[in-house]
Amino acid sequence: MSLSIRAATNADRDAVWHIMEPVIRAGETYALPRDMDREEALAHWFSPDRTVFVAEAADGVAGTYYIRANRPGPGSHVANAGFMVAAGRGGQGIGQALCEHALSTAQASGFQAMQFNFVVAVNSRAVRLWQRMGFDIVGRVPNAFLHPIHGMSDALVMHRRL
């Protein structure tokens, strides 16, 4: 599979929403309201402090990520990023390709580390992927996420130097 990862444009908004909607509705991985509508979701993903990228496969946009400073001012040397892969495209290496791209982008932008603030602990595929990508679990908040199937789940803070 050949993926081209590039900065998102306004023309990608439909494709990004098409990726976001099932993730948000499922409510299993992001602490976002499950009934969030298109405009709210896109305003969130494309909020002004973020830069958004999309991964384009032969048959269309297969994933998206954003990158931003995790905190302003004295915390602005640490990046944060969030990732979503299109429904039915899991397990194809798209998340890993997006993360590799995000790490390169963060490094090129001068960030010294990347932090994920809220990785749902029962999302073990994601946790394992981030660990393979060099992230350590540096925090565990008990019962921070109400999972629709597993009930209360811990949320992990994960971190990697760049």
Next chain:
Amino acid sequence: MSLSIRAATNADRDAVWHIMEPVIRAGETYALPRDMDREEALAHWFSPDRTVFVAEAADGVAGTYYIRANRPGPGSHVANAGFMVAAGRGGQGIGQALCEHALSTAQASGFQAMQFNFVVAVNSRAVRLWQRMGFDIVGRVPNAFLHPIHGMSDALVMHRRL
């Protein structure tokens, strides 16, 4: 010292800025831009997802805190709060009084826990206070905060059930 803690009104904005300005300029405890101006700072502290309180002493407003859901949707059962005490009023129990009020407010609002996302580890007075108030350190992000005196400092994630 008698303190009255009450919801902030628009009439408190000057007093809140008077508390915020030295905290922001010092850059020792909050990951906020040190050059933030009055309007940016007040927009941040009074942002729409927050409820702001002030502690009124005999001689004026001596402290302020905000409370909010730390995350929306499946994370909205956990509260977050932030506290600032007026310059020159440290060590008088104002922070503790604000925190006790925030914990009561959070509990009355139905939150199940309170989380602090970014406690500067070298701010040992705050860390000790939160520990006395029942918070545990559940995460430690290495070098997440550039302290103007101590240089790179860890940031702590602290958590307490309600």
